[in-house]
Amino acid sequence: MPYKHTDSNTCSDVGLIVTGNDLSQLFSDAAVGLIAVTAEPEELVEQKAVDLKLAAESLEDLFYSWLSEVVYLKDAQNLLVCRCEISISQEPPFMLTGKVYGDIIDRMRHTLKVDVKAVTYYRLRVEKKNDHWEAEAVLDL
Amino acid sequence: MNRKSVVKVTENIWEISPDYKAGMIVPARIYSSPELIDGIDEKVIDQITNVACLPGIQKYSYCMPDGHVGYGFPIGGVAAFDIEGGIISPGGIGFDINCGMRLLRTNLTLDDIRPKLETLLDDLFTTIPSGVGSSGYVKLNNSQFRQIMKNGVGWCVENGYASDSDCEHIENNGCLDHADPDAVSAKAVSRGINQMGTLGSGNHYLEVEIAAPENIFDRKAAEQFGIHMDNQVLISIHCGSRGFGHQIATDYLQTFGKCAAKYGLVVRDKELMSAPIDSEEGRRYFNAMACAANAAFVNRQLIVHGVRASFERVFKGASARPLIETIYDVAHNIAKREVYEIDGRKKTVLVHRKGATRSFGPGSREIPEKYRSVGQPVIVGGSMESGSALLRGTEIADNTTFGSSLHGAGRTMSRIKAKQKMHGGEVKSRMKERGILVKTGYMKGLSEEAGYAYKNIDQVIEAVDTAGISKKVARFYPVLNIKG
Numbered sequence: 001m002p003y004k005h006t007d008s009n010t011c012s013d014v015g016l017i018v019t020g021n022d023l024s025q026l027f028s029d030a031a032v033g034l035i036a037v038t039a040e041p042e043e044l045v046e047q048k049a050v051d052l053k054l055a056a057e058s059l060e061d062l063f064y065s066w067l068s069e070v071v072y073l074k075d076a077q078n079l080l081v082c083r084c085e086i087s088i089s090q091e092p093p094f095m096l097t098g099k100v101y102g103d104i105i106d107r108m109r110h111t112l113k114v115d116v117k118a119v120t121y122y123r124l125r126v127e128k129k130n131d132h133w134e135a136e137a138v139l140d141l
Numbered sequence: 142m143n144r145k146s147v148v149k150v151t152e153n154i155w156e157i158s159p160d161y162k163a164g165m166i167v168p169a170r171i172y173s174s175p176e177l178i179d180g181i182d183e184k185v186i187d188q189i190t191n192v193a194c195l196p197g198i199q200k201y202s203y204c205m206p207d208g209h210v211g212y213g214f215p216i217g218g219v220a221a222f223d224i225e226g227g228i229i230s231p232g233g234i235g236f237d238i239n240c241g242m243r244l245l246r247t248n249l250t251l252d253d254i255r256p257k258l259e260t261l262l263d264d265l266f267t268t269i270p271s272g273v274g275s276s277g278y279v280k281l282n283n284s285q286f287r288q289i290m291k292n293g294v295g296w297c298v299e300n301g302y303a304s305d306s307d308c309e310h311i312e313n314n315g316c317l318d319h320a321d322p323d324a325v326s327a328k329a330v331s332r333g334i335n336q337m338g339t340l341g342s343g344n345h346y347l348e349v350e351i352a353a354p355e356n357i358f359d360r361k362a363a364e365q366f367g368i369h370m371d372n373q374v375l376i377s378i379h380c381g382s383r384g385f386g387h388q389i390a391t392d393y394l395q396t397f398g399k400c401a402a403k404y405g406l407v408v409r410d411k412e413l414m415s416a417p418i419d420s421e422e423g424r425r426y427f428n429a430m431a432c433a434a435n436a437a438f439v440n441r442q443l444i445v446h447g448v449r450a451s452f453e454r455v456f457k458g459a460s461a462r463p464l465i466e467t468i469y470d471v472a473h474n475i476a477k478r479e480v481y482e483i484d485g486r487k488k489t490v491l492v493h494r495k496g497a498t499r500s501f502g503p504g505s506r507e508i509p510e511k512y513r514s515v516g517q518p519v520i521v522g523g524s525m526e527s528g529s530a531l532l533r534g535t536e537i538a539d540n541t542t543f544g545s546s547l548h549g550a551g552r553t554m555s556r557i558k559a560k561q562k563m564h565g566g567e568v569k570s571r572m573k574e575r576g577i578l579v580k581t582g583y584m585k586g587l588s589e590e591a592g593y594a595y596k597n598i599d600q601v602i603e604a605v606d607t608a609g610i611s612k613k614v615a616r617f618y619p620v621l622n623i624k625g
Contacts, residue, residue: 007555012209012216012344014556038273061398068391075384076331078274105274112273113583114556115342115625118236118387120212121394121411140212140236140387141343141556 003033008122008138015123018135024098026126026133027063028084031070031100034119035080037139040111044082044103052086054096059126062094063135067119070100074116078105114141147171147178147186153206153608157190164194164407170201172542174604177206177596180553188215191409195220197227197418199483199490203542205497206604207551207596211235213412216496216552219545222418224478224489228406229423230415231397231430233493235474236390238430239437240381241312242471242498242520242548243445244531247452248464251351251372251620254456261349261455262578262621268451269347269444270339271625272582277338279443286334286436290322293435294442302446309509311470312499315438321428326392329429333385333436338443342583342625344590345380347444350528350617358613362515362533366468368615375617376465377529378444379522380625381474386433393426418491427476427491434475441470468531469509469518473498473548481543492543500534500546500611508534519611521602522549525579526572526592528618530602537609546611547602550595559594560585572622581624590624 002025006015016033020026032041052069056062073079079102086098105112118140126135150156153172159165169189171181185208192214193202199221208217213232222228254261270277279302281289288296294315297303308314340347352373357363368375382389397414400422408414416423445467452463476493483490501508501517508517517534527550538544554562563571565587572579581587599616606613 005557007557012552012556057399061395065395071384072328072332072388075336075388076328107272107274107582114586114589115273117341117343117384118391120236121414122212124411138212 002029005037013141014139016137016139020133023088023090023133024086026135027066027086027088027096030063030067030135030137031081031084034067034070034116034139035082037116038074038113039080041082043110044080046083046101047103048079049099049101050079051099052096056094057092059094060124062096063126063137064119064121064124066096067137071116071119073100080105116141153604157186159193162190162194165190167193167198167201169193169204171204171208172604172608172610173206174600176600177604181208182210184210185215188213189218191413192218192220192233194409195222195228195230195413195415196406197222199223203545205547206601207496207547207549209551209553211495213410214493214495217547218495219493219497219542221481221490221492221543224418224491227418227491228415229418229427229476229491230413230493231390231393231426232412232414233495234430234476235495236387237381237474238386238389238433239472240474241437241441242473242522243378243441244468244518244520245376245445245448245465246367246468247374247376248461249374250370251374254374257455258578258621262580264451264455265347265448265621266580266623268447269623271623272342275339276335277443278447279338281334281337283330286330287322289337289436289439290325290432291320291435292316293438297439297442303442307442307445307467310467311438312472315442315470317431317434319428320431320435322432324425324429325389325432329385329388329392332388333383336383336385337436337440338447339383339440340380340444340623340625341383342586345625346525347623348377348525348529348619349621350375350377350619352615352617356616358615359533362614365512365515366518366531366614367466376448377520377522378441380440380444382433382437383440385436389429389433393429396422430476434472438470469520471498471520479543490543492545494545496548497545498548499544500538501544502534502536502539519546521547521598523598524550524592524595525590525619525622525624526577527595527598528616530598530616531614532602532605532611533614534611535609538611542610546605550598550601552594553596554594556589559591560588562593563588563591577619577622579622579624586624
């Protein structure tokens, strides 16, 4: 699995660590990994697509904005993101453009777990490690 | 951390001097007990000493006995900043703005509800939306939500969801008057507008509890708070401003990150990002925070309305109509503008309470008149296995901790570790054996919230009682619990 959920050291929350061959894959898997805290990914069916365009001054800030957007879509549009088609510019200004696909929350059909309420800056990082990328975020539950 | 740096001052206060870390403006103080202090996380020490470096901080950076690691501030953190030159920080308030506690009393006793406990649990669970994706029973348009942001529980009174008495027994009467809806993003509104009247998930809950006579420690205060029957039924509600408050915190953390350099603020921890209180960004956040605080008061009030309807249904035809009244409602994630005597003169400060409750002593004009002889009710939420506690505010708190005390038991174990220890079903069975019925939409989540994941609430309240920053009134044990 390209993501794992970890102890966050803050007791009440959960950490998310993701690896990817490139930034697009890294960010996509992070979004799926975030939603996996709340719902079972295998139960999700693509029902809706949303276009997104984000910009930030650093990759970490872009990662924060991206995951925050996934949380926002869950609450405001009941959208559980399960697949992403995105591209990310690796040079400043950092831009993310593309589309996310997801399922609409259905309390009868989905095994719903604990809600992700926010993304934090605690231990937030996006790093290039030899031939791959790695990112970490702690999610407020 | 060098534990030698944490010096015992009294039986329940430990201090870390400003020499501990470069940049500390004031010492840090931990309220705790000999049993609890050894378990304090080193990261908490790091966090309260970071807070002690923030511009404008007054007297001490405090941590309450239920303290544990948070974002920026620890949970259980209290700090006051001079409004002249001081800062405001979302990390000192929490993502869930005005997360808080509502305590209700009823005219029922355990004997009255015992035959219908399971029916009551089912009805409450059906009536009060909880868990992921739940939406409130009140459908709001943008104009109505704007009124909620601005008027708080006043909107509920106007629309039949609250009584005047409810309003009088809520911190600030359920409305922070500096709320400015124009300081709130459209995204925050769209996250919050469908969530009013919902519990949420995680550590949020609704609990039916019993005030057993042997657990009343201060009968005079208990009676003043309307607890006067043996085994009286009470209801406690723990939740906040839901996605609305979280979005406001997320928005302003990003805003403050961009303006830190402009104001020359040193960012030791991105979760401690702040802005001068007297800056455009700081003022806007303070006024947006008030919108979220007002929405949280409304959220809890709409849940109360649902609880009343549920009791009416379940006890229809009973000899006495169920009467459910608000004892008090307190915020434990908030910043408030308050006046204290500091270094011999009155000073207006912005008190940040994050996982900490206001604890105003007797005589305060900020608390309901009938409570002024005993002090403000301080409602302390425990784990779903331990029940909650009611304390009262004191003059000592007014004079030492900026009128602040603890808020809960405080976690000691991560969710992942708690889940590995026991299955949700086992936790449910264990609770049933002890007379507590629990209902949740997420069974595995029960183990995340089990009693073993929290500090011993009795030790925690004993610490503040001995220190005198609030005094024990009563402990309540749970019989029904709804988890989001």
